[in-house]
Amino acid sequence: MTVTHRKRTANDAEKDIAEAGVKYHCDACSQNITDTVRIRCAICSDFDLCVSCFCNGTEIGKHKNWHDYRVMEQHSFPIFDTEWGADEELLLIEGAQTFGIGNWLDIADHVGSKTRDECEAHYLQVYVNSETWPLPDMHKKFDMDPEAQAARKRQRLAMRVNRVPAPVKAQKPMTSQPANHDISGYMPGRLEFETEYENEAEQVVKDMVFGEEDLAEEVDLKLMVLEIYNSKLNKRMERRKFVFERGFLDYKKNQSIEKKRSAKERDIINSVRVFAQIQTNDDYKKFVDGLLKEMHLRERIAELQEFRANGLTTLAAGQEYLREKASRQTSLRHLMSSSVSNDRRNARPPPSRSNMDDNSSPRGAVAAGKTAPLVRKPANPLNIQNAEGIHLLTVPEQALCSTLRIFPKSYMIIKEQLLKEHARLGGLKRRQARELIKIDVNKTGKIYDFFVEAGWIQNSDA
Template identity: 50%
Template sequence: QKYHCDACNKDITYLVRIKCAICPDFDLCVECFSCGTELKDHKSDHDYRVLEMLDFPIFESSWGADEELLLVEGLELHGVGNWEQISDHIGTKNKIECADHYDRVYVQSDVFPSPVCHYSYGFEILKTSTKAQLPPPSRPLSSAPANHEIAGFMPGRREFEHEFDNDAEQQVKDLEFTEDDTPEEIALKCAMLNIYNTALSRRAERKKFVFDRNLIDFKKASRYKKRRPKEEKELYHKMRVFAKLMTESDFQVFMDGLLAELRLRMRIAHLQEYRRMGITTHRDAAEFEKERAIRPFFRNLNSAAGNSGSSSTIPTTPSYSTRTPSTSLTPAPLGGRKPANPLDVTNTDGVELLTEKECQLCSSLRLFPRAYLAIKDIIIKENLAHGFIKRRHVRSLVKIDVNKTSKIFDFFLEMGWITNVS
């Protein structure tokens, strides 16, 4: 027997329905009942009964209460023995199952003609068994600020406000199977459901990919990428399309191999560059890299000094084709020249890394903060390596005006950053 809502004509055969206790054969769906729908003689204040699905067992585990009612109705309509018609009336059992069930439960009952109920209350048993089959809920992600910074992500539900293919539900939200559907319409609706299931599968795959690799913690991922050189970042961006074809561990092994190969190629290129420039020892290579690193800072320094009339030149990279030690390439300022005005370093790059005294020193010596920091790094590292450093050693390391070098050396001694040996 089919049941339809008398208000919206919705099929509620297999749903919870509200039956009016006053109006005969008047059923409502839950939605219409909650709105207080009134039709003809039916009023919203009438008594009612809530009828749920009777799919829980009463006498045998394989027969639900709804099937038991249909069996009794079939016996009343067609009579005992007409099992073919009774099975058609039930719809879910064949004639042999109907006959065996009637004989076993009703005829052979110890309290004939009443059957023996083996279940205290089938609905509670069904509810308990269903609850036991549910997997334990996964522990939700902590509601840390990093999670909420991802727009639309809900860590407690492990869902996104805008899912992948977010409009997939729009195609099937009004889909409904009715008794009047033609085979072509049923096939079309099934095809739409298959398309929707495919969209759900693709959505689940992407969410699993995100959670398995902990991509929700985007700050950690960004910090990991920032530590890599530019060449390794470019390689990672090219290869990450293969991540969805591998597990996280396999992709990590794959990337480690490619990065190791890249580092070897870069190292070989550096060594070939040294050989073309005549550098044959590690000591010469280290000296070359040191001077090449600070060369841009001195270029900016000399550019500013040239604009203000200062006499300093850009240091040139010494030749490493011979082992002859290099000499200072910066001549001392000419005597009698008027000292240059202090340099304004207030808005220069790197000034936030200096103390007030260091800012005053850079201003008086007309040194840019970045150049000063490079010089400071070289001197302090040499002092840590040997435990002390001499003034003439500083002059050989830093190829700038010897007067500026002496003032920097004295300032570092005053601050206690280096140790001098007479």
């Protein structure tokens, strides 16, 4: 086999620099030869062999073993730092160009032999804090014997091979939970709400102009309007501060706390929530904790009185009594449910309409030839005490949702759409509300009447 070496040119050096960070595999055995010496054919385009295949004289396709070749080796000598080789410097710069400065985790993965902190510290020390900024110090010299350089290269390659990749954080499964924007129209990026308190306050002062020809009475009137506007802004800021300080926007946290409370505790908290407006956050928490403690004490006293009434004198006997009581109640519920199911199975079917005469009909009190009006029984109120978003509704709104059998989340969406349409049009008719909300027209009408009575919507029908 004829071995010849052609002279390296500037284009070859530039090509080697451009190829830093590229993965190489032997075209014969497909072995990864990125971090070791490889043999590149000088005639065939993009053809590399490992040392073993080259020594065996492997020929593939158009490549012949007598072709000229070049020995390609990683540049492991240091140029700016003894712990960093020239090839690592090239990979660092290439990673910074590809992923951007600051994305050190991806840059470290690109370098391969350095950690995230090492890449960041080296870049800041060599390139950013350099005395010859914006260029690094190009006059450094390192005297390293070939054996030390080879040992260092083997160490670096071993580190690259044995490096443990960064653990991938497990992502939580996506859940359909309402965000702050969906519940209350809150925009976290702007620290504002879509519909603020006194949302139309700016309409009065937006066109106000003070001129030199204004009379004293006109100036006083304008100042009075500005004072009223400032008072509205102060109230708006107070309400916003109240919402932020009480943490009402932290939906998930509040929901987890609510789930841990019992039904009686939630009833007490909902009944005294109105007092939060006249108390500080700490005072209100102490007030609620005191009420809950009082409730627990009353329950414990009633439990002890029940023990005494049944002749129990020790706490151990009382606990045994409670367990037996719970067991008896469970058995009684099962017995009642089985009895009801048996009665339903044994019940006689109602007589057919063909066997019923006019006097035995369900409308027996109605004379022959006349029909009685069919009275529809109203549906039972919906229990929404444990529903999502119940804490965002006032007591009248909770009663409305329970009567109309609408969940709080759906009600908040309906409320948002109606108020937006009212703000856009300056008024809202009942017909427009029914066309906007595609639910039962009777429910929409009752919601519309509730908003009119509350002063949230101006009735345009009048």
